[in-house]
Amino acid sequence: MWNDWAGARATCLDCINELCWQVNQHLERHSRYQRPPGWADSTLAIVARWAANIHFDRKNGALIETTPALDALLMQSDIDGTLPMQWFSPPFDAQYLQLNRATAEHFRTLEDRAKGRWIEGIFCFVSRPGPSENRNEFITVIELMVVYASSDRGISTRLLRGPLLSPEETVMKWAEGILTPESGQRATYDDVLIKLINNMVKVFLYLGLKDARKEVNTEHSVALKRLAGVGPKKQAKLQRCMDSLYDRITVGPATAPAILPAPGATGIRAPHWRRGHFRAQPCGPARSSRKLIFVAPILIHAD
Known part of the structure; x- marks a missing residue:
């Protein structure tokens, strides 16, 4: 089954x-x-x-982890509001985006703090369950399951799902749509989930860039293969070691950019971020095509 x-x-x-x-x-x-x-x-x-x-x-889902440096860059970056869903392409049919604990603090409400809980990560599933109405092609459904952890080891989840009816629909309109109830009024907590989904979209957009930095680690799969070829004593030892091993894809640079001087600055200003952004860049003959580019944020320090 x-x-x-x-x-x-x-x-x-x-x-x-x-x-x-x-x-x-x-x-x-x-x-x-x-x-x-x-x-x-x-x-x-x-x-x-x-x-x-x-x-x-x-x-055969993939566990995705981001580096703290990438989290810092994405937190200071925005998505072009006109970016269509056709640019948003989860890399796998199933993935789990594991949040760093420091990053999870950005998506924590006062209620979360009172209950001692935080967002541990978010599943993203892509499926094609059946044909759309009045269409011959199959619709695509994207499901997101937000997973919460808590200090008392309790588990809570929230499942969000919505069809991708048009590749021209904007990413943010789709995200807001799956959070908007039939009444048309969104709960205050959903604003946090919008930020969480926005962050997930930025990670997937980054992964789609040609120069994206990622490292595939299959230490658990390698250990499983070794397990089949060793004797009982070594198997017991290897199994104990395997408890801390897991396959993952680590995404992002190892270090964040250094503080840079603002061009032409003469006064004394506090360090601040010049926000980055994902956008569709005109390209090709007569600039008729579009390609996704990421203009990274810069930490400015004028002195």
């Missing part, structure tokens, strides 16, 4: 519904993220996290 979740049509929501049904078969099997009778928020969150992990594994 779980092999079904590896297909292009499979969604994370399908996996959550299946797990809920397996645990409590009184539910309608293909419900929309139902809460089984008597289940607390924490129970549903644990099942949702399990489902996301299964879906991630079945789709």
